[in-house]
Amino acid sequence: xxxxxxxxxxxxxxxxxxxxxxxxxxxxxxxxxxxxxxxxxxxxxxxxxxxxxxxxxxxxxxxxxxxxxxxxxxxxxxxxxxxxxxxxxxxxxxxxxxxxxxxxxxxxxxxxxxxxxxxxxxxxxxxxxxxxxxxxxxxxxxxxxxxxxxxxxxxxxxxxxxxxxxxxxxxxxxxxxxxxxxxxxxxxxxxxxxxxxxxxxxxxxxxxxxxxxxxxx
Numbered sequence: 001x002x003x004x005x006x007x008x009x010x011x012x013x014x015x016x017x018x019x020x021x022x023x024x025x026x027x028x029x030x031x032x033x034x035x036x037x038x039x040x041x042x043x044x045x046x047x048x049x050x051x052x053x054x055x056x057x058x059x060x061x062x063x064x065x066x067x068x069x070x071x072x073x074x075x076x077x078x079x080x081x082x083x084x085x086x087x088x089x090x091x092x093x094x095x096x097x098x099x100x101x102x103x104x105x106x107x108x109x110x111x112x113x114x115x116x117x118x119x120x121x122x123x124x125x126x127x128x129x130x131x132x133x134x135x136x137x138x139x140x141x142x143x144x145x146x147x148x149x150x151x152x153x154x155x156x157x158x159x160x161x162x163x164x165x166x167x168x169x170x171x172x173x174x175x176x177x178x179x180x181x182x183x184x185x186x187x188x189x190x191x192x193x194x195x196x197x198x199x200x201x202x203x204x205x206x207x208x209x210x211x212x213x214x215x216x217x
Contacts, residue, residue, distance in 0.1 A: 061077055
């Protein structure tokens with residue numbers, strides 16, 4: 001019994017080990033873990049009353065380029081369109097952002113920083129810098145620049161995907177219709193052969209008389 005239990009426990013531990021190794025080589029899992037860590041450190045440094053990390057990203061993007069549309073903010077922050085629309089609406093409700101009609105496109109709205117939004121951004125700046133410093137200190141000094149370079153490359157790749165999704169798909173060209181084959185001209189119907197005239201008996205007798213020799217008695 002003890003040997004059987006040992007074998008069973010050995011198989012379970014082997015399966016767990018295989019699963020753990022798979023996660024160690026999963027970029028999606030590792031990035032998720034790193035994001036959780038970064039958000040925890042951000043929350044600790046900024047405190048409960050500060051703007052969230054996403055709100056800080058939106059405020060920073062608007063401060064850098066006043067008059068951005070929501071489409072511009074999607075490209076600048078990487079936040080998906082539906083989430084960003086809800087986020088901007090809440091920030092307008094908190095009077096961190098103001099909305100205006102775009103002068104370039106009457107169908108679009110632009111956002112700008114309010115005085116409250118600018119004050120919130122300035123207050124959060126030093127705390128966000130402290131959070132970033134804590135995150136980088138988790139890595140050896142010689143690997144920090146490489147780490148930031150990899151993150152920047154991933155960010156650029158994400159921006160490229162957003163650009164591709166924003167571009168309208170080219171319209172499919174309709175296949176050209178093949179020219180209809182010309183119909184062969186109809187052949188003229190062959191003329192029916194003329195019917196032979198029927199010779200009446202009287203006509204036959206006349207013909208016989210004409211054919212008789214002239215010197216008959």
